[in-house]
Amino acid sequence: MPNRAPLYSIKVMTVNTHKGFTSFNRRFILPELRNAVRALSADVVFLQEVLGEHHAWSRRHRERWPHKPQYEFLADSIWHAYAYGRNAVYPEGHHGNALLSKYPISHWENHDVSLNGMEKRGLLYSCLNLPNDITLHTICVHLSLRENDRQQQLRMLRGLVDKIDLNAPLIVAGDFNDWRLHGDRYMREELGLCEAFGHTGAKPARTFPAHFPLLRLDRIYTRCARTVTPVVLPNKPWSHLSDHKPLLAEIIF
Secondary structure, eight states, X not given: OOOOOOOOEXXXXXXXXXXXXXXXXXXXXXXXXXXXXXXTTOSXXXXXXXXXXXXXXXXXXXXXXXXSOHHHHHHTTTOOEEEEEEEEEETTEEEEEEEEESSOEEEEEEEEOOOSSSOOOEEEEEEEEXXXXXXXXXXXXXXXXXXXXXXXXXXXXXXXXXXXXXXXXXXXXXXXXXXXXXXXXXXXXXXXXXXXXXXGTOOOOOOBSTTSOOBOOEEEEEESOSEEEEEOOOSTTGGGTOSXXXXXXXXXX
């Protein structure tokens, strides 16, 4: 029997933008971050800790601050579709997860999975219309720093994943804060998802801190993918553009 032709190939990226600042908020570098993201030519970009607005910082950095939400600024003329899930709201503004896409987004919804007063977390679910009548389901993830909270949030994630057709292509990506890899085991064994580097038989990549990555916090998981090829990004310029190193993968469904 001849091999089936690939349905579709896309390039996916995930990065925690740290609200457009370097580590410890030393410098505002969102314009440089946008240039670096654009250079990778990803079709779909998963963003965490992206600002919708912040009145005090926009005044303090007014010469470089964009006159639009950060996710729109990052999308620019490259990604014509985007979705934003507001997770944290405070007097000066708000931030959350975002998805940038070169393909139309037919539906999106944000799920609040905050479990304590200190950390506001969410799952941004979107449906993308790919060519050949393919609907790609995506979930942009940012989980808690606390192990017990993460376990509960993973069960909430499972409730969302269970509603998606088992035969439909799915990507779950973002900042899992799962340095002990307990969540990785849950994603594989309970949700049936495979992490990008798992396709090569390796552990998830080390992504934090960006200047000298030690912890495996950021992930790209897939379901129904035929092949996944993770791309190891160089330290520069990324070590200066966020406290997390981005992940990039080429996926064929």
